[in-house]
Amino acid sequence: MLKVPNNQVAGHQAGDGKLGPLVDDSGHFCKPLQSDDRGSKEVFFYTSFSSNTNIPNHIRRFFPNFHGTQLIEASNGSGKQPHLVLQDIFCGRLNPSIMDIKIGSRTWDPEASEDYIQKCFMKDTKRSSLALGFRIDGLQIYESEGSGFWKPDRQLIHEFTADDVRLVLRKFVSSNSSAGVDPDCTFASTVYGGSGGILAQLLELKEWFEHQTIFHFYSCSVLMVCEKESVVKEMSSGAEVKLVDFAHVVEGKGIIDHNFLGGLCSLIKFISEILTCSDVHTAKASLQDPRKNYIYTNCDTDN
Ligand SMILES: O=P(O)(O)O[C@@H]1[C@@H](OP(=O)(O)O)[C@H](OP(=O)(O)O)[C@H](O)[C@H](OP(=O)(O)O)[C@H]1OP(=O)(O)O
């Protein structure tokens, strides 16, 4: 039984007669092939990535598994249409907090038309891509059983400044993500930190991007996922990094993907700073009151 995904935070969405992805009960995410050459480019990427023996296994795990293409009843009622059949990366997740971060200061590929370059350039300049090397494209942050998720609408996300981006990255690992309060970064050390945390995974990806010259990942997103309820119950945080959206990937032709690598390094710096900040305040807080292992809430306060 195909249905509209619950956990989609960005991109083209099904509903209101629009074409968008569907998920099934067996853990598949079916993404319709986009028009122009975007759909065929994404199929080309998944096909060549799957068969390329030079991709190490520890890097493959950052990509959704690919199960080929299939004709599937489209979400917009236009009959059977070709879809990419991918692993549903949120399958089995309980209330996942998700952030879709488009990497790179430039989002168009070298084969793009003049009009498309202009459209992307305007967006990259207006949003944080040019300034930071990445931008937040979508998110949902789980707050509590009562209030559910904080899922800002597209318009609000489009207006995020560099400071907003920093704040939202802190909210992602906080127990108080509602508007108007200073995020406490309670979950920073378990979600961002540690050997299996998001920072460690991003550093592993970076190490590969420092030498891989097979593909250039224009307009591709890093998805960051975690389950805060599991942290509270002292289970694994389920912190995971995945890469999605390969409609603008081109061959690397022996050249380092500086655009992606630069953006990834910038994201790593932002996350490292949040971790350092929350570590310093945790240490200060326990020094001030060694009986309580509470986490200091204000990252901007220096005493
Ligand atoms: O499909 P389009 O032409 O509407 O363009 C999408 C954009 O819509 P808009 O400019 O608002 O019409 C869309 O923009 P918004 O997120 O809606 O601002 C995205 O930029 C999307 O890129 P991606 O799929 O996230 O890589 C854009 O898709 P790509 O063309 O970059 O694949």
Ligand SMILES: Nc1ncnc2c1ncn2[C@@H]1O[C@H](COP(=O)(O)OP(=O)(O)O)[C@@H](O)[C@H]1O
């Ligand atoms: N394999 C996947 N499994 C589950 N959700 C996914 C998967 N790929 C993408 N998504 C969801 O869909 C959103 C948009 O994906 P994307 O590939 O960027 O689509 P588009 O090309 O329409 O922008 C992501 O932010 C994420 O929420």
